[in-house]
Amino acid sequence: MADHQHGYLHRKDDYLARLRRIEGQARGLQRMVEEEQYCIDILTQVSAMTKALQSVSLGLLDEHMHHCVADAARQGEDEGRAKIDEAVAAITRLVKS
Incomplete structure (x- = not known):
């Protein structure tokens, strides 16, 4: 499995673009x-980021x-x-977060 490629690589640029938007x-x-905006507005943006x-x-x-598990x-x-x-285990972590 040394030459295994991750399943997301064909969409790597899409993922990076989405993560950059999240960073923004x-x-x-x-x-x-910092600007002491209304708390509900901040919470709305937290929800969107989540x-x-x-x-x-x-x-x-x-x-x-579809890729890694299927290959294995x-x-x-x-x-x-x-x-x-x-x-x-990953799904469990996602659900708990």
Whole structure:
């Protein structure tokens, strides 16, 4: 598996663009707090940023399941189970956050 490529690589530029937008949202939130903007407006922007991060997470998870987990399953039961366990742990972290 040394030559394994991550499933998201074909959309790497899309992910980077989305993360840069999220980074801009974070800077905007900092500016809103510095400018002492209305708390509900800040919370609205936090919600938008959270949704954007969740969208990136779900996209990466989808790529992982369709590429990495599927490849591991083709290699054998042990490899497939290990990747499934890894994915379940990641989903658990996402749900708890």
